[in-house]
Amino acid sequence: MLKGFKDFLLRGNVIDLAVAVVLGTAFVAIVTAFTDGIVNPVLAVFGGSNEMGLGVQLVAGKPATFIAIGPIITAAVNFLLIAAILYFVLILPATMARKRFSKEDEQLSDNELLIEIRDLLAQAQQGTTSSGKHGMLTEPAGSDGEHKH
Template identity: 60%
Template sequence: MLKGFKDFLLRGNVLDLAVAVVVGTAFTAIVTAFTEYIIEPLIAALGGENEMGWGFQIIADNPSTFINIGAVISAAINFIIIAAVVYFVLIMPANAAKKRFITEESDEKASAEDLLIQIRDILESQASQPGQGGAHAKPAPEQS
């Protein structure tokens, strides 16, 4: 059981995953700062005179009942930016690589199938010719 865990740790996947988490966290901080300091003020400007931003208050004089629509829109923009970067930087290149390697493998598989078909046809033609015995040749009937 511990040998399997050791193999898993030494395979490199854990290191790759750790690097991905660190880079993802750093990138998320950058995008969050972008939305917090650039996008949110622009969205708050849409709120007009309201000092709390774009939204509305359910109960007057109670700031904890403020529904902040700008924060939700900012989080959605944050998500879209991160999803776009992940798609264009990770997913598209990975799909392109998969297509390239799968196409090569299917071509090799098709050529191997063609070769086997040719071998079968040659063996069948040899078996059908008289005097060209082989493993699949039928023994001649005995004459009495």
């Protein structure tokens, strides 16, 4: 039972997920600072003279009935910025590196691989029938009834 748990923890995609969570958390802090320092003051300009910022007051004189639109816009900007940063900083470079440094055999489709295997088998078969030999295959010593010592 513990071996299975250890295998689960050391599986590549679990480690990748843990790294993504840590990096995502770090990006959240950066993006939140950006939106608090830049986006929120810009949104406050659109709030006009309302001291509560951008939003709608449902009942005049009751602050509890204020619908704040600014935090919703800020959350959407946070999400888009985090998604863009993760994509352009992590996903895109990793995909490009994988394509660039992967072996040629790994880039073959299933059909291409099957065609290559078929062609290699055909070449081996032609080598067997034309020369009378088994190409790369050799008979074991002593297969003709004699034992060589």
